[in-house]
Amino acid sequence: MSDIIQLLPDSVANQIAAGEVIQRPASAVKELLENSIDADSTQIQLIIKDAGRTLIQVIDNGKGMSPTDARMSFERHATSKLKNTDDLFNIRTKGFRGEALASIAAVAQVEMKTMRPNDEIGTKIIIEGSEVKLQEPCQTSKGTSISVKNLFFNVPARRNFLKSNQVEFRHIMEEFQRVALVHPEVSFEVFHNDQLQLSLERGNFKQRIIGIMGNNYNERLVPVEEQTEIVKISGFVCKPEFAKKTRGEQFLFVNHRFIKSNYLHHAIQHAFEDLIPHDSHASYFLQLEVNPASIDVNIHPTKTEIKFEDEKAIYAILRTAVKQSLGKYQIAPTLDFETENTFTLPYNYEQNEVVIPKIKVNPNYNPFERELPLSFKGSPVPKDKNLKHWDKLFPSQSDFENIRNAEQEEQISITHQQETEAKQESRICFQLHRTYIITQIKSGMMIIDQQLAHERILFEQFCRSLALHKSASQQLLFPQTVELTPNDTLLLNDILDDLKNLGFEISPFGNNTFVINGIPPGASEQECKNLLEEILERYRLNTDELKFNRQQQLALALAKNIGTKRGKPLNNEEMNALIDLLFACENPNYTASGKPIIQIISLEDLEKKFQR
Numbered sequence: 001m002s003d004i005i006q007l008l009p010d011s012v013a014n015q016i017a018a019g020e021v022i023q024r025p026a027s028a029v030k031e032l033l034e035n036s037i038d039a040d041s042t043q044i045q046l047i048i049k050d051a052g053r054t055l056i057q058v059i060d061n062g063k064g065m066s067p068t069d070a071r072m073s074f075e076r077h078a079t080s081k082l083k084n085t086d087d088l089f090n091i092r093t094k095g096f097r098g099e100a101l102a103s104i105a106a107v108a109q110v111e112m113k114t115m116r117p118n119d120e121i122g123t124k125i126i127i128e129g130s131e132v133k134l135q136e137p138c139q140t141s142k143g144t145s146i147s148v149k150n151l152f153f154n155v156p157a158r159r160n161f162l163k164s165n166q167v168e169f170r171h172i173m174e175e176f177q178r179v180a181l182v183h184p185e186v187s188f189e190v191f192h193n194d195q196l197q198l199s200l201e202r203g204n205f206k207q208r209i210i211g212i213m214g215n216n217y218n219e220r221l222v223p224v225e226e227q228t229e230i231v232k233i234s235g236f237v238c239k240p241e242f243a244k245k246t247r248g249e250q251f252l253f254v255n256h257r258f259i260k261s262n263y264l265h266h267a268i269q270h271a272f273e274d275l276i277p278h279d280s281h282a283s284y285f286l287q288l289e290v291n292p293a294s295i296d297v298n299i300h301p302t303k304t305e306i307k308f309e310d311e312k313a314i315y316a317i318l319r320t321a322v323k324q325s326l327g328k329y330q331i332a333p334t335l336d337f338e339t340e341n342t343f344t345l346p347y348n349y350e351q352n353e354v355v356i357p358k359i360k361v362n363p364n365y366n367p368f369e370r371e372l373p374l375s376f377k378g379s380p381v382p383k384d385k386n387l388k389h390w391d392k393l394f395p396s397q398s399d400f401e402n403i404r405n406a407e408q409e410e411q412i413s414i415t416h417q418q419e420t421e422a423k424q425e426s427r428i429c430f431q432l433h434r435t436y437i438i439t440q441i442k443s444g445m446m447i448i449d450q451q452l453a454h455e456r457i458l459f460e461q462f463c464r465s466l467a468l469h470k471s472a473s474q475q476l477l478f479p480q481t482v483e484l485t486p487n488d489t490l491l492l493n494d495i496l497d498d499l500k501n502l503g504f505e506i507s508p509f510g511n512n513t514f515v516i517n518g519i520p521p522g523a524s525e526q527e528c529k530n531l532l533e534e535i536l537e538r539y540r541l542n543t544d545e546l547k548f549n550r551q552q553q554l555a556l557a558l559a560k561n562i563g564t565k566r567g568k569p570l571n572n573e574e575m576n577a578l579i580d581l582l583f584a585c586e587n588p589n590y591t592a593s594g595k596p597i598i599q600i601i602s603l604e605d606l607e608k609k610f611q612r
């Protein structure tokens with residue numbers, strides 16, 4: 001038999017490499033911006049159309065390329081940043097693998113114009129799917145402009161895999177921030193669909209953080225400085241009172257490269273220990289400088305993960321530096337987190353009149369044909385019958401099939417009879433550890449997680465409000481102004497209508513600022529800014545979950561936020577009301593994300609345990 005192994009043609013090899021390096025428009029943005037920074041540019045423009053699907057263009061005023069280099073730059077493993085293996089251990093540039101341009105050109109139509117500062121004439125190259133279509137001298141300004149058109153035009157699978165424009169554009173802005181934050185010496189402009197989104201002047205690190213995150217970061221930042229033999233640390237952490245319930249803003253840079261490191265994140269988080277509630281996350285913008293020989297950047301194609309030689313020492317130094325800064329700014333002694341903790345419980349049952357619900361058991365029960373007995377958040381369920389498609393808002397049973405396994409199913413799904421029993425009026429409930437509600441059913445006992453139960457109840461209520469386009473709103477006595485980061489402004493504009501249907505009254509006030517006039521009933525007025533920020537944050541974190549549409553995501557974010565939390569004492573009436581509302585739900589067994597809400601322990605199980 002003849003030999004069968006062949007070398008892949010370059011175009012194929014490049015496309016394969018592109019699969020790793022260029023996953024979505026945001027990855028191309030990252031690579032192009034990094035190249036412009038490596039070319040010592042002081043001014044960079046990023047121009048995007050249709051969230052990068054049709055155009056990603058980066059224009060810089062950097063050192064440009066000669067005609068030959070311009071052509072060479074699209075070859076795989078072609079780089080000006082490394083010459084030998086020794087250089088691999090002394091990397092100070094962002095790029096060094098020489099595969100970004102080759103990868104981009106393999107999966108898009110690329111036009112480059114470039115000129116070095118002392119040249120009279122520049123070079124233009126057009127290359128599509130790794131094939132050079134044109135190279136000619138051209139008039140252009142000093143520096144380089146690269147346009148990437150119709151990304152993935154020849155990789156339909158990748159193209160179809162892209163998310164909505166909003167999601168893709170947010171990814172782009174995220175990559176942009178990661179580069180722009182650590183390069184305050186460079187001015188940036190970002191355009192999307194011909195509109196200026198962001199303009200950043202040259203300045204220092206603090207000014208850049210504020211330029212990107214918004215003016216309200218000015219009062220939040222505490223400087224961190226530390227210099228030792230092995231690492232120099234500089235930057236800022238956010239004061240503990242601005243810690244977020246969800247991930248928050250966390251930026252860690254090593255030698256001006258954004259990196260992800262759970263290990264070092266833990267060091268910083270650890271420094272905040274006792275200063276923030278255990279379920280909150282600190283925000284930070286920290287730069288580490290280390291000897292390039294002591295790290296390995298080359299362990300992942302996108303270079304966001306690196307290996308440190310002295311990881312343990314850096315952990316300790318980082319933690320101490322952050323801790324000292326927090327102490328120096330005398331933040332530690334003035335904070336009282338006992339009171340801080342209570343803001344996770346915005347809803348206060350005690351102040352509400354509790355009505356004992358009366359539910360008749362009816363197998364054809366439709367919870368929306370009448371008002372629910374008591375709404376835990378205080379807004380009655382609308383009576384409209386115009387509910388044709390609302391049930392689409394709920395994830396269907398099949399959505400959870402991948403989450404549950406059969407064994408769980410058997411154990412958790414309650415029978416109609418158990419449900420009927422649970423709905424009985426005069427049941428006795430018991431609260432265990434302020435977390436679980438335990439009640440007797442004929443076959444044994446039922447344990448309900450109070451937090452998950454309320455989350456399910458509110459989720460369904462909010463889905464209904466969204467479907468019906470109306471909801472009660474609680475007017476604020478004093479309208480509140482919030483200033484958001486540009487990214488959150490994009491996000492909020494996107495979902496403003498839906499938020500209105502959930503009970504928010506929010507109007508744009510220009511310049512990333514919004515005025516909150518009304519909030520959903522049950523939400524706390526004092527915490528309304530936090531509520532909005534948390535919803536945005538949760539919504540942003542969830543946007544990658546295919547399982548939910550965006551309205552479900554919002555309903556879920558709000559339900560999680562204003563729902564009763566574990567740790568809240570409940571009296572008998574409240575527990576009963578909660579159980580009734582739960583069993584009035586479409587799906588009382590599982591939360592929207594598929595977690596079981598109810599557990600049943602049968603008498604049989606108990607007997608077995610006691611070996612009777």
Ligand code: ADP
Nearest residue numbers: 035039073079080095096097098099100101144
């Ligand atoms: P790498 O950045 O890893 O070297 P790239 O494929 O991103 O690989 O770029 C290849 C080469 O093209 C770079 O090494 C650099 O010499 C040149 N280059 C790319 N972009 C620019 C730019 N904006 N200005 C000047 N030179 C550039």
Ligand code: MG
Nearest residue numbers: 031035095100
């Ligand atoms: Mg590069």
